Amino acid sequence: MSAYYDLFEKPDVRQTGEQQPLYARFMPKGTIGRKEFIDRVHLFTGLSRSLLEGAMAAFMDELRDCLADGWTVELGELGYFTPSLNCHREVMEKKELRAASIGLRGLNFRLGKGFYKELKKKMELERSPQSASTPTSPVAPSLTLEQRFQLVDDYLRQYPCINRAQYARLAGRSYKQAVNDLNLFIESGLLMRHGAGRNVVYVRGKDGE
Secondary structure, three states, X not given: OOEEEEEEEOXXXXXXXXXXXXXXXXXXXXXXOHHHHHHHHXXXXXXXXXXXXXXXXXXXXXXXXXXXXXXXXXOHHHEXXXXXXXXXXXXXXXXXXXXXHEEEEEEEEEXXXXXHHHHHHHOXXXXXXXXXXXXXXXXXXXXXXXXXXXXXXXXXXOOOOEOHHHHHHHHOOOHHHHHHHHHHHHHOOOXXXXXXXXXXXXXXXXXXX
């Protein structure tokens, strides 16, 4: 049993034209859905599927209620869940913002050390059999707009900015499609644009932080 990785060349952020070092990216084999996951737990533990279905539903309900009530939830060695918030409009003073202008953005998850150590010890990595012979920029065809933004967001957590050409290669988009996507991200407050002409770069916006 092993997990796949592939190697890609880091983007040339400073546009030096020089060959860049490689980085490794996890290559998923697919997605295990709820039903298959429950089947796996059933086979491993012998617990009935109906019991596991009920436990999972109750687990999700209680997790949701605890988070909605303002708690951080620890799930043993798995880690911690905490709500993440954002402001619907920009203000400079606290008194200008009321609770109605603040909403849920998502959840922050912090992996537990014990779970990380066990996962690291158990995971065996090998090069993806579908990998090309030479490292390339990752291409992600047929992704939704949300998935394409997730690629940008992951990229900007590692690098300070991204340009149009880098985004086009990253998301598998044409130059025109890349410009349209980036403009949508800007309009949504997820990205901000800096510079002009060929020197335009994009950084995370306030709503994307």
